[in-house]
Amino acid sequence: MSATIAYVRVSTEDQSTNTQRATILERHKVDRWFVDEATSGLIKAQDRKGLGELLNYVREGDTVIVYAIDRLGRNTVDVLETVEKLNSKGVAVLSLREGFDMSTPMGKAMLTMLSAMAELERSNIKERQMQGIKRAKAEGKALGREKVINDEDVSQWRKDNSASIKATAIHFSISPASVKRACRSANCYS
Template structure:
């Protein structure tokens, strides 16, 4: 959209399939049409047949943009309802949990590699992690060890 707005000149005509393609919300569509009109650019919608140059075209533009925004809001509501229903039925979202035993094994391998002179980057790659992931797991392991030592 930014490239289009930078490209158009006075006297050009912007042709869209549907007028709601000019923005993500009613405000976006209306602002885009008004901006184009101020620059002397005409807007034509193929499927809607809307001509913002006329009074009735502007009325239709407002009504269609409002309906398009309503449709998008309905979709968001349905998606959110679907996510909530999936969570209630036990579906987990996000990364799968990692087995702490696997993490401990990988930390031991990385620790051994570091003791043999490998860099943190090399040790992390050896177990399939990034250096940041290695450091994060090392930090978490130290925190757990410190917490366990305090309880004793």
């Protein structure tokens, strides 16, 4: 007997799978759910707990439903490999947002194009981000958080109190790495 299986994924802890679940349940009666929460799509499919369990569970004739292709992964090759694994087991894959069956030749072609476009967009975003950082540096803008400690004060307190890195970090409410940087900057021992 074939089953309708749903897979939902969110990337961060502050996100919820509720919208994906509700959208799937509006159109399909689901026999089994597989979930990955706070799991990046950059993690290979086989290394994600929920999707790994799904791949082991499915049988010929089953249908896997996802809210959108990007729930399967963010890397075109990984998404295509996952869909191919499912198809080779005789499992159909439906994507609701894109509106196609990825087990058909047309669905596979659409999947390849959409996955490639999504990957290209992520690359373009990263490139624009790197260009913005480069431009900000060239304009002399400070990047990162504003420094809240005085390296000399940290270094002097540590020296005066013969304190460890940990004790100094606790005293100033900063990280041990900040203490080390402050001591390096002030040319004291670390």
